[in-house]
Amino acid sequence: MKTRAELDGDEWVINGQKVWTTQAQFADYVFLLARTDPEAPKHAGISYLLVPMKQEGIEVRPIQQVDGSADFNEVFFTNARCPKENVVGGVNNGWKVAMTTLGFERGSSATTGHRRFLKEFNHIVGEAKARGKDTDPIIRQRLARTWSNIKIMEINGYRSLTDALNGTHQTAALGACNKMFWSESHQRTMELAMDILGMDAQILQGSAESVEVLPGLRRGRSDYPVDELQAAFFFSRSETIWGGAAEIQRNIVGERVLGLPKEPKVEAKQA
Ligand SMILES: Cc1cc2nc3c(=O)[nH]c(=O)nc-3n(C[C@H](O)[C@H](O)[C@H](O)COP(=O)(O)OP(=O)(O)OC[C@H]3O[C@@H](n4cnc5c(N)ncnc54)[C@H](O)[C@@H]3O)c2cc1C
Numbered sequence: 001m002k003t004r005a006e007l008d009g010d011e012w013v014i015n016g017q018k019v020w021t022t023q024a025q026f027a028d029y030v031f032l033l034a035r036t037d038p039e040a041p042k043h044a045g046i047s048y049l050l051v052p053m054k055q056e057g058i059e060v061r062p063i064q065q066v067d068g069s070a071d072f073n074e075v076f077f078t079n080a081r082c083p084k085e086n087v088v089g090g091v092n093n094g095w096k097v098a099m100t101t102l103g104f105e106r107g108s109s110a111t112t113g114h115r116r117f118l119k120e121f122n123h124i125v126g127e128a129k130a131r132g133k134d135t136d137p138i139i140r141q142r143l144a145r146t147w148s149n150i151k152i153m154e155i156n157g158y159r160s161l162t163d164a165l166n167g168t169h170q171t172a173a174l175g176a177c178n179k180m181f182w183s184e185s186h187q188r189t190m191e192l193a194m195d196i197l198g199m200d201a202q203i204l205q206g207s208a209e210s211v212e213v214l215p216g217l218r219r220g221r222s223d224y225p226v227d228e229l230q231a232a233f234f235f236s237r238s239e240t241i242w243g244g245a246a247e248i249q250r251n252i253v254g255e256r257v258l259g260l261p262k263e264p265k266v267e268a269k270q271a
Helices: 094-111 115-132 137-165 171-202 230-239 248-255
Strands: 003-008 011-022 027-036 046-052 058-063 072-083
Touching: 011 058, 027 072, 046 072, 046 094, 058 248, 094 115, 094 137, 094 171, 094 248, 115 137, 115 171, 115 230, 115 248, 137 171, 171 230, 171 248
Parallel strands: 003 027
Antiparallel strands: 003 011, 011 072, 027 046, 058 072
16 A cells, blocks of 8 residues: 555545556546555555545656557655545445445446447448458458457446346446456457558557547547557557456456355465
8 A cells, every 4th residue: 555644633644656547637536545544454444535636745647658648647645635524435444445436437337338349340340341351251250259249248238237227236246247358358359450450550540630638538649649549459458457457357256256266365474
């Protein structure tokens, strides 16, 4: 745990660092896991704080990504302040709140994601047609598999929405299954897209004028102008990491969905 928070009257005083904070440069608040009880073991003693971003004591340093954009950041806290009441779920109960949040993050990105993937798929099919690759039997098979996977994502998305509507509380389990499926499938799709572009994939396909700097749009930077498919290819590498790595999703599915025996724990040696 790299951040600590201590009470000073009606405020938490925060010191430390948090990494990989997506769009911190635009945020008004960040949720932060900070150690509030240094004596407590492991996952106990951590609190989930909603910290106002626009204040002295918080420095946001962008991290440049492989496509040239800098969507996420390191955030440094030096005597940053947060109102005492901005603890979510009770002091020292942050781990549980964080796990619930992650369950929703995985779940929500899976419910409607198929719409974005279908739009992208049509773009890829257009490229295949334009380059005469739509008659290549292997490319056709890979396109068909991609389309089938998007249909599976759509059905899984409806499953998650049905769960939410019925209040059956399977969000975390469904989210873990869906996240694993779409992120791995999308990586294969973007590899297919690059194969269809062929040698062109190795040339920067965007133009300096088309570079977008709006939040959520990844198009490199003016001196490294990737196009939409190239940007999506680069970003897909991270999709099996963010929101919990694919291997961790497998553990969640194995242990919490299928009820398999838990992974053996390795105890850290005490210094
Ligand atoms: C694009 C992007 C955006 C992000 N945005 C945010 C954000 O806005 N806010 C935020 O808080 N974080 C963000 N993150 C961080 C992200 O949540 C973590 O990187 C992710 O949860 C993985 O954790 P980790 O980096 O600690 O890797 P680890 O969990 O330490 O994993 C490292 C490697 O070890 C493997 N591994 C670990 N444990 C096991 C195990 N038990 N069994 C098998 N393999 C294992 C993993 O699969 C992985 O390959 C972002 C990350 C990326 C890439």
